[in-house]
Amino acid sequence: MGAIKTITVTPKLLNISPQLKAFENACFTDFTVSIENYALPERFTFPFYYEPHPLCMLAAEQLQGYLQSQKSWYHNFGLSDDPNLIIGKMFGVLLVRNIQGNIGYISAFSGKLAKKSHINGFVPPVFDLLAKDSFFLAEQVAINQLNEQIEIKENAPNLVVLTQQLEQVKADCEQQLATLREELIANRKARKAKRKALTNQEDNDSREDALKELAVQSVYDKWRLKDLTNETQSAIEKTQHQLAELTADIATLKGQRKTLSANLQNKIFSQYQFLNQALVPKSLLDIFAETALKTPPAGAGECAAPKLLHYAFEHQLTPLAMAEFWWGASPKSEIRQHKQYYPACMGKCHPILKHMLIGLEVEDNPLIQNCAEGKTLGIIHQDEDIVIVNKPTEFLSVPGKEISDSVYLRIKQQFPDATGPLIVHRLDMSTSGLMVLALNPKANKFLQKQFIHRDVHKEYVALISGLPEQEQGEINLPMRGDYFDRPRQIICHKDGKPAKTYWQVLKRYPDTNQATVLLTPHTGRTHQLRLHCAHADGLNMPIVGDDLYGVRTNRLHLHAQSLTIRHPKSNELMTFKVEAEF
Incomplete structure (x- = not known):
């Protein structure tokens, strides 16, 4: 579910004027060059992981030419010198056949464009x-x-005065109580000293009388504290009551607003009716009622892909293939590359498109194909407690929802007498390199403690798309999952978990504008190295072949080449190393 590599398509667009005219006249757009030599798609695009069809790429190229040349509206994509309110945008093109049998395309943008x-x-x-x-x-x-009514009441002078008065009363009461507590502590110390002095007094009657007097003083002090506590609490409650009378109306108005907003939102969701090929409508409310979310997330239905398909079905256009690309600067939290192709998002679009694709003959889902089939899991070291393997790229660490073949399953089959959970840590499916597995519960617990306490030393080597200015550095960017587009991760300074990576340039390749870097993660967040390399506040240079944060190639060029652990039985420090094959 990542970015797709760009393939050069010919012939190129030579004259922008006819294309601009055609594009602005209608949603159905003719190609401005001959497409006689292009084969039509046999099946519709699987929208969640695809290679764009050449005709979709030609359509995208025409649309991009329009975006570069049009003067009818203004939107700051972050491609000019304007620093204000930069918003990159996802665009989509849908290759279609109209009722006359002509092949063309329609275009859409996600959300709003130029407001x-x-x-x-x-x-x-x-x-x-x-x-x-x-x-x-x-x-x-x-x-x-x-x-407006809520704002007026919240800013009413008497409400402001009472709010300030309540804070002052609370402060005064707390000060009075603090002063009394200090006095009572001093009294308690004095009584304790007098009791100690009375132990040596020979006159029992006088000592008993003195002790009784001290007890009375103690009771009196407790009463004073209780009385002042009640008095201050009463003063606070009096002011709170006066304030509550003023805020009751505000609470009522807020309750009315909440009810109206919820009803309006549901009414809006019910109006979003999406068609499929059989022209069967289904609302956002009904679509998401069948998901774990139950309620549609904000922005659902505004993405390019659902808009394109709905328009096609509504206007008797036959969908043939689809592609979406990002245009402009990347958002600050996530990573989008200018002009790169992207799949439909899983959180917002997947439930909608699941309904809309009914009746279309769609390409096979490559995400459920076992890429590990025919690959060998190399064993670097084994003994009665641990196994060190060299995991190939595109090989699961643990079984997935659709694919069971994995490092876990292979080791389970190869070591049938092994007990315990086996897995101690994981590598991304696309990342190759070293993993340690435990063959018994005791070894597993020992190794897990090392990972938890960050006593394990791991080194990765990556080929990145760019030449860093510095030779080494440190990246600190907090991360969390993208709630609506798993498995993508985003940078989030508010809710993200700390993530730290050290990097060092190993070799530079100026001819290809690439470099190999040594990456040493201090933390082990999902996709940490991939995101830290690609993000603008990190290296700003995606790892070559990264289908999520860069451009897909034959493989993700990221390899876990070194692993240092302590053996669970001997406590011996052991280092394993396997060089990357790229």
């Missing part, structure tokens, strides 16, 4: 919130009126 939902030449949204006859505008007015 608009409608732009000539692009397919419209499935549901237009801002249409003149839309219920959204009228109901939004009611919600906005509540917002």
Whole structure:
């Protein structure tokens, strides 16, 4: 589910003017060059992992020419010198056949473009919130009126004064209690000293009288503390009650706003009705009711792919193939490469497209093909406690939902007497290199402690797309999963977990603008090395062959070449090393 490599398609677009004219006249766009030598797709694109069809690439090239040349609207993609409000955008092209039998394409953008939902030449949204006859505008007015009432009441002078007064009362009460507590502590110390002095007094009656007096003082001090506590609490509650009378209306208004907003959102979701080839509609509410999310996430239905297919079905256009590409600067959190092709997202689009693709003959899902078939799992070391393997690229560490073949399964078959969970750590499916497995529970526990305490030393070698200015450095970028596009990860300074990587240049290749680097992770987050290399605040140079954060090639050029652990039985420090094959 990653970026797809760009293939040069000929012939090139030679004249932009006819293309601009054709593009702006209608959603169905003719090719401006002959396509006689192109074979049509046999099946529709599997949208979640694909190589774009050459005709889709030609369509994308024409669309990109339009984006570069048009003057009808302005959107800051981050490709110019304008530093304000940069928003890159995902575009999609759908290769179609119209009812006359002509081959062309339609285009769409995700979300809004130039702050608009409608732009000539692009397919419209499935549901237009801002249409003149839309219920959204009228109901939004009611919600906005509540917002204004809430704001007025929250900024009312008497509310502000009472809020400040409550804080002052709380501070004064706390100060009074603190002062009294200090006095009582001093009294307690003095009584303790007097009791100690009375132990040597010979007159029992006088000593008993003195002890009783001290006990009375102790009780009195406790009463004073209790009385002041009640008094201060009463003062606070009095002010809180006055404040509550003013805020009750605000709470009521907020409750009304919450109800109106929830009802409006559900009404909007119900209006997003997506067609499939049989022209069977299904709303966002019904589509996501069948998922773990239950409720549609924000922005669902606004992506390019669903918009394109819905328009095609609605206008009797036969979908043949599809491709989506990113245009502009990458968002700060995730990674998108300008002009690169990307699959539809899993979180928002997968449930919708699952319905929309019914009836279409779609390409096989390559994500459920066992790429490890025919590959050998090399064993570097084995004894009665551990096994060190050299995992090939495109080989699962543990069984997946669709594919069971994995390092775990191969070792389980090869060592049938092994006990315990076997797996101690994992490598990404696309990453090759060294893994350690434990053959018994005791060894597993011993090794896991080393990984938890970061006592294991791991080194990776990667071929990156670029030449770093420095020779070495450190990357600190917190990470978390992309909730709506697994397995992608994003940089998140708010909710991400700390992630640190050390890097060092091993060799430079100026002719190809590439370099090999040694990567030493201090933490072990999912896709850490891949994201840290690709992100603009990291190396800003994706690993060659990275289908998620760069450009796919024959393989991901990332290899776990060195692993240092302590043996679970002898406690001996052991280092294993296997050079990368790329």
